[in-house]
Amino acid sequence: MRIVQIIDSLEVGGAERMAINFANALSNEINFSGLVATRKEGDLKSKIENNVNYFFLNRKSTVDINAVFRLKAYCKKNDVEILQPHSSSYFIAILVKVLYPKIQIIWHDHNGLSQFLSSQKWVLLKISSFFFKGIIAVNHQLKNWAIKELNCKNVIYLPNFTKNENSYAKETKLRGNEGKRITCLANLRDQKNHFLLLRVAKKLQITNPDWTFHLVGKDFEDKYSKKLKTSISSNQLEKSVYLYGTRNDIVNILNQTDIAILTSKSEGLPVSLLEYGLNKMAVIVTKVGEIPLIIEDGVNGFSIPSESDELFYESLITLIEKPALRVNFGNAFYRTIVNNNSESAIIREYINWLQEI
The missing domain is CATH 3.40.50.2000 (Glycogen Phosphorylase B;)
Structure with a gap:
């Protein structure tokens, strides 16, 4: 398998951490594990392991045609089979699939408030879901919601995961009294x-x-x-x-x-x-x-x-x-x-x- 995670930024957040966790974990299990940050890098970049193929897309707008073609070229060069966009980054994956139909899309939904999307975003997601090969939901409520509301039958619940860090920085000194x-x-x-x-x-x-x-x-x-x-x-x-x-x-x-x-x-x-x-x-x-x-x-x-x-x-x-x-x-x-x-x-x-x- 050749799978690439897509995330808007590498600033500290739950979806961002999980995109990196998946990329790192898969790098030891499949032929090619990549990670693409589309809009912005951030502090979590240091958490990407060396055997993950990392690419910063530097996307400038929602419909950045040049960025879409750069991502398509990256996928072709690395013979990518599956794009796994996290949360809102599914849209650029859809645009790439239009240009490069062999790509499959697995949407990873982290958003605990997905049920309350604005009507505009809801319509876009509903249409986009026709292009999804599968959906990963991080809780059972989101799984049931996706099955009922979206146009994709392959929905799975996978809980988030993390792992111990063997080495870590000691940069922050908390204020207050030790032990309290x-x-x-x-x-x-x-x-x-x-x-x-x-x-x-x-x-x-x-x-x-x-x-x-x-x-x-x-x-x-x-x-x-x-x-x-x-x-x-x-x-x-x-x-x-x-x-x-x-x-x-x-x-x-x-x-x-x-x-x-x-x-x-x-x-x-x-x-x-x-x-x-x-x-x-x-x-x-x-x-x-x-x-x-x-x-x-x-x-x-x-x-x-x-x-x-x-x-x-x-x-x-x-x-x-x-x-x-x-x-x-x-x-x-x-x-x-x-x-x-x-x-x-x-x-x-x-x-x-x-x-x-």
């Missing part, structure tokens, strides 16, 4: 609902002021970001909640962390959750997307309703007061990820599915 840090790995987007985190932080500031929150993720410098920063300031949380922006040394950050959280109001299957598990973190997460299939409340972490401030706070207090429970949760969570979200098992299922279709 709570980290949230999530880009600053409305879907991630950081305002729940701030409400909990305000409660914790009163009862446990020596504990601090550390928000790691891309800052888009938009209305959501400005509102979040204003709320931190107006609630006098500057010494309780710290923003770090995009960071590459996630393992190093988690090694400085005592509790990891996600406050999302919608999700697919967040890659950050898998990273928490591989690093044996005690977690508190919201019951959205596929998260309840990973975290069993009270067994390998706490899983709570997405708008329950009080329950989130109470769970946090429990973990703060019970260090042994944090260790037990972390070990149980690690076993869950190794057993259910291992790279080898998912890649094997993926290749078998491709051979069948």
